[in-house]
Amino acid sequence: MGRDLRIAFIGAGGVNFGSPTKPWDHATRLEKLGGVTVVGVADPDMEKAQKALAERLAGPARKMYAGAKAYADERALLGEARPEAVLIGLPPTAHGQSRPPHDMEMLCAAAGIHMFIEKPLSVLGPSETADVAAAMEAAAQRGLVISVGYMxxxxxxxxxxxxxxxxxxxxxxxxxxxxxxxxxxxxxxxxxxxxxxxxxxxxxxxxxxxxxxxxxxxxxxxxxxxxxxxxxxxxxxxxxxxxxxxxxxxxxxxxxxxxxxxxxxxxxxxxxxxxxxxxxxxxxxxxxxxxxxxxxxxxxxxxxxxxxxxxxxxxxxxxxxxxxxxxxxxxxPFRSEISAFLEAIRSGNRSLIRSGYADAMRSxxxxxxxxxxxxxxxxxxxxxxxxxx
Ligand SMILES: NC(=O)c1ccc[n+]([C@@H]2O[C@H](COP(=O)([O-])OP(=O)(O)OC[C@H]3O[C@@H](n4cnc5c(N)ncnc54)[C@H](O)[C@@H]3O)[C@@H](O)[C@H]2O)c1
Structure with a gap:
């Protein structure tokens, strides 16, 4: 499998870390799949980020989180923890735009970071986010793996x-x-x-x-x-x-x-x-x-x-x-989409991704x-x- 991929979570909420009655929880899928080191968890609700991390550090996959830090600011995480890939699980108002502070995807694209992005792509419509779509297309052309959570x-x-x-x-x-x-x-x-x-x-x-x-x-x-x-x-x-x-x-x-x-x-x-x-x-x-x-x-x-x-x-x-x-x-399907994301990064085979940014934008x-x-x-x-x- 090669060396571990350095992954970070952007958002410490339900989709990334689970909620009692819902089937989603990307962290648990990553733990089962393995081959990954978590380097950080960012959430403006710092207590939430710390709690998510503490729970995982007390869980069966603690080794995977041993070097991870909680951040209140995702920019600090990107600069300091230097992930190769991020899982973006944010409220739709907080991402998918080209202007700070809602420009997570643009930042990752500029830093060459692969992205798994939860739907919806933004609270805004396609015409208001066409610049982001163009930047994602250019990033994909440069070889970045960008997958959207239509599991x-x-x-x-x-x-x-x-x-x-x-x-x-x-x-x-x-x-x-x-x-x-x-x-x-x-x-x-x-x-x-x-x-x-x-x-x-x-x-x-x-x-x-x-x-x-x-x-x-x-x-x-x-x-x-x-x-x-x-x-x-x-x-x-x-x-x-x-x-x-x-x-x-x-x-x-x-x-x-x-x-x-x-x-x-x-x-x-x-x-x-x-x-x-x-x-x-x-x-x-x-x-x-x-x-x-x-x-x-x-x-x-x-x-x-x-x-x-x-x-x-x-x-x-x-x-x-x-x-x-x-x-x-x-x-x-939640496990399969995360597995495909990791495999596409490792192999460079982007055809494993069934929902890329441009296609997800049409939905x-x-x-x-x-x-x-x-x-x-x-x-x-x-x-x-x-x-x-
Ligand atoms: N594919 C699916 O089936 C599925 C399932 C659940 C959620 N989702 C999607 O995932 C997204 C997140 O949902 P959720 O249930 O995790 O929501 P949530 O409210 O539980 O978690 C979102 C987290 O993001 C944090 N946050 C807000 N702004 C931030 C920022 N700028 N940087 C970092 N963190 C920030 C919030 O403090 C919160 O902890 C939503 O768009 C939702 O539609 C998809």
């Missing part, structure tokens, strides 16, 4: 869907995406403010939007039409709104027009003709989201369900009214097209949007 591209179930579609005459004809988020355990106030999280389409549905592009081809963006059910409009509001750390409703300080939509419905056409639709909700109770992607072809019906937890694929094949249900519960653009259309359609609701603080 379902590495799922065995999705690989199987692709194979089945290749054998299906005419390919996909219709795709339906469904994501209903369980909201009652989301206590982070920033998530409930569309200015800070980007909203549920950029943050959550983006994974399914990305798969729709991967399986059905590019979307004809002008065809996207969407509507949303607003928190502050008729039929809005939720019965079990969680409390933030201050003991008040997470929406307490969010003006009505910046609250998350309870539901979003969208339709579009892919360039090759396939019809697409999305239904996203922030409506379920508890912590487990319900996620499904369904594709219809000539004689074919495939339903991918619960890809985050107990992934299953039901298939009804052409010329066969029966079907089969395939289980992929032993598959871990971000698609998600933005849905959000923009849904927000435009908001004006057709009769109830005026209230703006309390």
């Amino acid at each position: 379902f591209r590495y799922s065995r179930a999705v690989e199987k869907m692709r194979q089945i579609l290749d054998d299906c005459p005419g390919g996909p004809r219709a795709v339906s995406l469904r994501f209903d988020c369980a909201y009652t355990d989301i206590h982070r106030t920033s998530w409930w403010d569309i200015r800070r999280s980007g909203g549920p389409i950029l943050d959550q549905a983006t994974h399914l939007c990305d798969l729709a592009r991967m399986l059905c081809g590019e979307v004809d963006l002008p065809s996207v039409m969407a509507m949303q059910l607003n928190a502050a409009g008729p039929g809005g509001g939720l019965s079990h709104m969680p409390l933030g750390l201050d003991g008040r409703s997470v929406e307490q300080h969010v003006p009505g027009e910046f609250r998350l939509p309870m539901a979003t419905s969208a339709i579009w056409r892919h360039e090759q003709g396939t019809l697409g639709s999305l239904l996203h909700g922030v409506l379920l109770h508890g912590w487990k989201n319900e996620t499904e992607l369904e594709i219809w072809g000539d004689g074919l019906r495939m339903v991918l369900s619960d890809p985050y937890h107990s992934c299953q694929l039901s298939v009804r094949y052409p010329n066969n009214q029966g079907g089969e249900v395939l289980s992929f519960t032993d598959d871990d 971000h653009e698609f998600a933005w097209a849905i959000r923009r259309s849904a927000e435009g359609a908001r004006q057709h609701q009769h109830q005026p949007v209230t703006a309390e603080v």
Whole structure:
């Protein structure tokens, strides 16, 4: 395997270090994969960075973290710890831009550091971040590995869907995406403010939007039409709104027009003709989201369900009214994407990366097209949007 890669974590939150009910946790995958030395963890919440590091130093992979330091400033980390690669797990407002202090990717590109970047690429849209995309493209041309966290591209179930579609005459004809988020355990106030999280389409549905592009081809963006059910409009509001750390409703300080939509419905056409639709909700109770992607072809019906937890694929094949249900519960796409990232750096084979920056930007653009259309359609609701603080 050669010498260890020097890795740093930018952001000491849930995606990098895990959270109780969620399947993600890049640090644990790195520990299992090995061949890596962690040189630093940066988070402006220094206590959080120290705590994450202390927990790992007390864990089974302590050796991997023995030389690591916690930093409050990611610039200090880059200058002092000199990582070869970073895992960027930041709020969407804190990265993906060309100006300090939100220019993590630009700094890494200038320093020749490989990057694994969590989606969404930014809270801003593609036109406002075109300079970053151009810089990432140039960095990739110079040989940097840049991978974006659309992990379902590495799922065995999705690989199987692709194979089945290749054998299906005419390919996909219709795709339906469904994501209903369980909201009652989301206590982070920033998530409930569309200015800070980007909203549920950029943050959550983006994974399914990305798969729709991967399986059905590019979307004809002008065809996207969407509507949303607003928190502050008729039929809005939720019965079990969680409390933030201050003991008040997470929406307490969010003006009505910046609250998350309870539901979003969208339709579009892919360039090759396939019809697409999305239904996203922030409506379920508890912590487990319900996620499904369904594709219809000539004689074919495939339903991918619960890809985050107990992934299953039901298939009804052409010329066969029966079907089969395939289980992929032993598959871990989070591990596969990190493994591909490390392997691409070691081997220089960037084709192992299934979601590069430019491609991920197209999924971000698609998600933005849905959000923009849904927000435009908001004006057709009769109830005026209230703006309390
Ligand atoms: N691919 C997936 O399935 C998946 C899963 C979870 C999260 N995510 C994405 O990962 C990103 C991070 O999510 P999270 O759950 O870890 O959030 P989080 O809030 O738990 O953690 C983010 C951390 O970043 C820190 N931070 C803020 N500004 C910073 C800066 N400039 N430098 C360093 N640290 C900074 C915060 O203090 C916080 O500790 C989000 O964009 C989210 O959408 C992706």
